[in-house]
Amino acid sequence: MATVTTPDEAPEEIVSGGNDKWLDAYHDPVASLYTMTQCIALSDIQADGDWKLVIADLGTGSYNMKLKVYKAIAVASGPYIYVYKNLKPYFKFTLPTLEVNPIEMDLWGQVRENKINIFVLREMLEGMRSEGVPLTVRSLRYLQLTDVADFEAFVNLYKNAPLRRQTVITCLSTLKKSMADEDAISCLVLGTESKSVYVLDPEAFTVLTTGKKLWTVKLPANITTIETMEYNQKGFKAVIVALDNCQVHIYKEKYLVNVIKTQDVVTGLKFGRFGREDGTLIMTTRGGGLLIKIMKRNAVFQEKDISAGPPAAQNQKLNVPKKTKLFVDQTMRERENAVTMHRTFQRDLYLLRLNTAREYVKALENSMNPISSDPTEPLKLSAQVQGIGPTFKLTVNLQNTSLSQPSTDLLITFQFDDKLYLFRKTFIQVPMLVPGLSYAFDTFIECLSDKGVSDNVKVFVLKEGKSVPIITGVISMPVSESVVVV
């Protein structure tokens, strides 16, 4: 038996799966522990508040454990439960026997009366086994024998004994009987090989009730072991399941809330208080290693299925502003005057449409838009002014927006207030524009006044032969910095 206290040296930093809810406290892959979940316990042995990890090491055979305990402890072995109090045997409880299959009973009866041959017995039993009928231990043991000579010996030995089918207890746990206190009496819950769950009364050791299945969860790999996790500080209970694929799943109700990846398949699990830490998870692996993980205090296991279902983002509340009283009052107004409001709006809409159309026509006539609406001359104009004055540089970018049609015979000219500005180039001849490319033409502008006024300058793009410009751009000139005469 091994008793492990919290290690004093720094734990080895082994990265197992990069989990953000668990801290790696200890990992020893060669601790040579041969044990299972049922043989690990975290208990306050000496009642001094220091919870120790108790591992029952099976060693190489089936030696009885030396258990240093204070309270009563129950050990299950085969179909019996041995209860020890203060290290002395106290009580032995036997599971009720199960029904034996009548055909099997009959077969053994016939062998006893020497009505059938042992080989026939063997064949019949094998046939029953392949059909999936649960056989007694005796029949199974008989089928396991390989040596023919043993058959006879075995049958002769057992044929006279009554046939009983007993199942083996596979797992054992406690369940609080009526109160949820830590020290309240609890009942013993057994799980058996024959797929039934029994709850035992602790004083009289009689079967109180049997367990029933509530729901099933499908897992991606075989389960090696399972353990409950109770974290009273946060007040939640979960189930830890170790799987065959080197993963440990944590389930809260039906939902998978956390996955821990380990190096080796975990065969033993225990969760509880260890040393001064309230939430530690101890895992022993198939290869004999020992892993200890500490649960971070701020870890939150959300009760949501992380593998399926709508994404978490859908559960976030939308940031809708509070409904103000004003809003409510206005909705009342809308409700009362709905018809008039609608009529007014529609009438105004028609007027607006008319107005807009008029303005639009005016704009088209003055060709005040920088994008040409004429399909034969697909051009785009943009202009920038650089400089702080009194000299500016005006760059006119002209682009042919069509896909395949070049533009020719274009000119750029300007309209400006000649008392304010002086253009070095007032007339720019545009070469042929290749579709898609942007051409830049620049000119320098001098600001003639120093009073800090600015005006608009119009840029016209003209086609030879047409009196109306194709596109026009309006640039508002920035205020020119006055010349500081030194």
Add this chain to the structure above:
Amino acid sequence: MLSTPDGPFINLARLNFAKYAARPNLAKALFEYIFHHENDVRNALELAALATETCQFKDWWWKVQLAKCYYRLGMYRDAEKQLKSSLKHQDMIDTYLYLCKVYTRLDQPMTAIEVFKQGLEKFQGETTLLAGIARIYEGMNDMDNAVKFYKDVLNFDSMHIEAIAVIATQHFYSDQPEVALKFFRRLLQMGVYNGELFNNLGLCCFYAQQYDMTLTCFERALSLADEQTIAEVWYNIGHVALGIGDMNLAYQCFRLTLSNNNDHAEAYNNLGVLELRKGHAEQARAFFQAAFVISPHMYEPHYNWAALSDQLGDLQSSYNAAKRAVEAFPNHVDSKDLLKQLKHHFSLL
């Protein structure tokens, strides 16, 4: 003075500043004339320097005027020094305001706020100082603090137009247009009567579903607005049209926006989308390109260009544009998806 009838009132070049600096009252009036009326910073500075010397650097007023001259000349550190020393002699609200102006120009908003707060200790509840702090917070895009200080301003002066307007805007952009409407109505009642206010009123009415008043407000706005704002008014009418589903009206409005303001990037972007709906992919492309050239910080034109190029098959420019869109607005899910898709596509090749 007045030697010729249409000449300047005072011939500055011939003045003996030292003589006038010695007479303090005259010097002050003369300085103000030179600085404000003649706009001659150099001479004003000379006069101020001489006058300060004459009163042995003890007069706070001359220090402030010196600081003003330095500010105009761009010598901000000297201006700061003068203002600080002026404050030692005499606490004046104006001095605090000028000092903060200097710090704002030096791009030190937090220092400016500190100075404002010092001023507030001396002059509790002074709305100009509070408004100054609020403006700085607004400039730093810290709207919560800005609104807090504007509310303080309103506590002391319930007719402060700037404060009411900013708080109203804040309510509008935090999805409470009816409250914003209430504030703008108050401004109207106070007598503010210009295109911008009617524009805001129209928008608030529309988004607070008071449809009967929306369009009348916009009409008033159109009639009152000057050249700069009329482009914005048309842009907002375009948005109203989009809201009611009238694509033609929206198209016309956005075109009108552009003819009033050639560089309205948002209007270019929206026109691009409308053209795309009509099926003119080339025009749409040209519009989006115009939009993102004018305003590279907006993510919409980049994303639209990327999506359109992707559909047309030009994956290279789509990829470049998607990268720019994600740079401009990293949380935009659509551009991130598009980028991921393109990356995947390219890595397959």
